[in-house]
Structure formats: C-alpha cells, structure tokens
Amino acid sequence: MNKTIEVCFTPKLFADITTSDDYIVVLADILRATTSICAAFQNGVKEIIPVANLDEARAMKEKGYLVASEQDGKKLEWADFGNSAFNFNAEAIGGKTLVYCTTNGTRAIEVAKNASQIAMGAFVNISALAGWLVRENKNVVILCSGWKNKFCIEDSLFAGALCEKILVHKGFETFCDSAHASIDLWDIARGDLFAYLEKAAHRHRLKKLGLDDVIPYSFRPDTTHVVPVFEQGVIRNRG
C-alpha cells in the first residue's frame, strides 16, 4: 500500500491530521529553528537539547551546557549563541551538546509526540531528508511551525518543495489539499524565490529586526547532508 504525505500549516491544526498509524513528522521552521539546527549539525555538534523558554535555557546554562538563546532576535547576554544559523562554528560546538531555546519548535515537537520519529526539515538539508524519508518508507506529515499559529509562506514553500521531492518516488501519494496547495505555491515561487518572499509577513518582521541576512542561506538547498531527528528529548543526526 502506498504511503501518504500530509501538510499541516500550523501546529494548531495537527490534531486533525488524517494519518493515524505509523508516521514520521517533519518539522519546518525555515527562518529559525530547523535551519539553525541543521547548521549546528553541519558544524559538528554532537546533540541538541531543545527547550521551550528562557528559564529552562538559563537553568541549563547554569548546569554548564552551551546554550543558544535570544530575545527579539538578539543573543541574550548570558547565552553562548543566538538562534541564527550563522552563530555556530565548528570550533565552538564540534563534538559538544548544545541547548537550543525555541518556543515554536518545542511546541511543535510537543504536538507531534505520537509520531514514530520527528525530523528537522529545511531547504539546507532537503534532498538528504527526502532520501531518508523514502528509505524509512512511512507516512509523512510535514508540520509547518507557522507564526503565532498562523499560516506562513516560507514554511509552506518548503512543504511544497519537500512533497515534490518525495512524490517522484513510487509508493508515495497525497490526498491532502494543503499538500497540493503547497506544491503549487512552490511552483510559482521557485523561479524567483526572493521576489516571492517579499510577500511574506515574517520576512518583513525579520527585516525590521535586522535579521533578514539569514534568508539567502535559509533558502539555499542542499548545503548539508544531515538529518536531525528528535528522540526522547534529544536531537541527533541520523543522516
């Protein structure tokens, strides 16, 4: 029997996914958590512990962990890194355990807890991830982080691009309107991605904060082969 792909535009809609048996969730938070987590593994981090808020992050710092944590786009004074993909380098994090504070990401992991596995998806690892998903051969739900529970363009474009990559393989299909819509949006956007992203509300928020320097990196496909997977509280590379 074919495996199915579904797209969920925000964590708030996850409870209504159709898939009920064995499935993998791919988490997408393109302009922050999932791209940054891939970048950290590309730079040799051993494992990442995601935490939901600044208090937890600070407590982990006091226990001696390296911590990535920011507020309003700025690294907190006591933290080792901000949350941007550009903050990590091999000298600082190679072989280490990193605590990464992400409210959106941790909430998404929490809603997806019944999945057999939760993988981190981004344009930077899209082909490696697609290959891994095809080999795992399970139903797939792509869970977009969105922005404050709302649909957001950048995560949906990634969902469309990933659907397309998986659906070229025999044995996968979709009956999900959100998946079809994502694929079509990706198909419009791919020709001139940065022009298309001018429409994205979150892009303008980042620009205001001076954080939009990370956008070209976040949309460049396949700069890494890592496949970060969350299991029992910790993210490790399964790629």
Add this chain to the structure above:
Amino acid sequence: MNKTIEVCFTPKLFADITTSDDYIVVLADILRATTSICAAFQNGVKEIIPVANLDEARAMKEKGYLVASEQDGKKLEWADFGNSAFNFNAEAIGGKTLVYCTTNGTRAIEVAKNASQIAMGAFVNISALAGWLVRENKNVVILCSGWKNKFCIEDSLFAGALCEKILVHKGFETFCDSAHASIDLWDIARGDLFAYLEKAAHRHRLKKLGLDDVIPYSFRPDTTHVVPVFEQGVIRNRG
C-alpha cells in the same frame, strides 16, 4: 488609514487573526452552506435561521418552519429540502422563513461572533459582495469553513478571488500570508477551474456521494446580487 484583509483557512485558526477593531467576517463554505444560502435568497426567501444540528432542525420543523436538512448528502425524510443550492425554488420558499441546518456554518458563525457583521460569501454573489464590502469600508476577515478543521482548496480559491476583487479598490491592503497564498492559488486555478478542482479532496468526497452536480453552479460567478448577512440569529439579504 487603509482597511486590511485577512484570510483564515479554517475556523480553528480564527482566534489568531490580527484584526481587533471593527471588522466584517465573510463566511465561505462554497460547496454547501454559503452557496445554498445565496441561492435561497435569489429565490426570494425572506430570512434564514441557521441551526447547528438535526435535533434543533427537527424541533423547528415541529414548530411549523420550512426546514432544509440532510445527512450524508441526502435530504432527511421529515425535512422540506436538502442542503443543496438546487433544492430551492421560488414557489416553495418565496417570502418564507427557512431553517437551514449546517454544522460547519453554525460553528463558523459562533467563532466569528465578535465581528460587527457576518456576511455569506460564494462565487455566485462575489461581485455584489465585494461591492458591499468596499462600501461598508471596514477591515475584512474571510473565514473559510474548511473540512473537518482542515484547509480546503475550494474555499481558499474563493478567498483569493474575493481578495483580488477588493484589493483593486484604493483604501484596502493586506499583510496576511494566507491572503497572498489564496490569491496566487486562485491565479493558477482560474484558467481551468474544474481541472484544478480535481485536486480537491472534498470534490472527491462529493463525487462518491453523487453530489458533485452542484460544482459547476457553485463556481459560476455573479448569478445573483444578494448579500446575505447574519445578525442576531437570523440571516437577511442586505444586497
């Protein structure tokens, strides 16, 4: 100051809309409630009382009201009409009060209760509705009924078409990713709408039930000038 347009892909996301001051909600349930309600007003119904479930509908029937109510796409034996736009004709409903049983529609009205007005939107009344919205000159939230809390293509296409019609008028703008996505999907679909709708999961559900005969009617624009508006428990034509 410009008025804004937002699109909400399912009632479950309505709590997170950005608009907080005076706004109008446009309800869209293209393949059932909102198209049918427009058809009933086009056929001269005086007013429509929406009810949430079969028990309420049956109780209203016993009080002597004309009732539209169906289960699994079939008119219930005790009801006067099913829920399809094709069920109404001027002889039967002209000048009368109709009770219309719609679980989706009633839930959407309930979540939108803080709106200053709730209008019924469909392709069949799209230009009349757009003209009315521009004249009212308030912020607009287009609330798609979706299907079991999920994003659905047909309501989203309507949202895109309506956004486009309003945004040609000075004084309206949008910063909503869902609105931009809807407009783009509409732009892809408009050239060959019925081919595009083959992707829609709900279309296949209707086909299985033998109810897809209503689709060409539901996507034909501007067959009526009515603008049904819900106020204090009753829908009346304000067009």
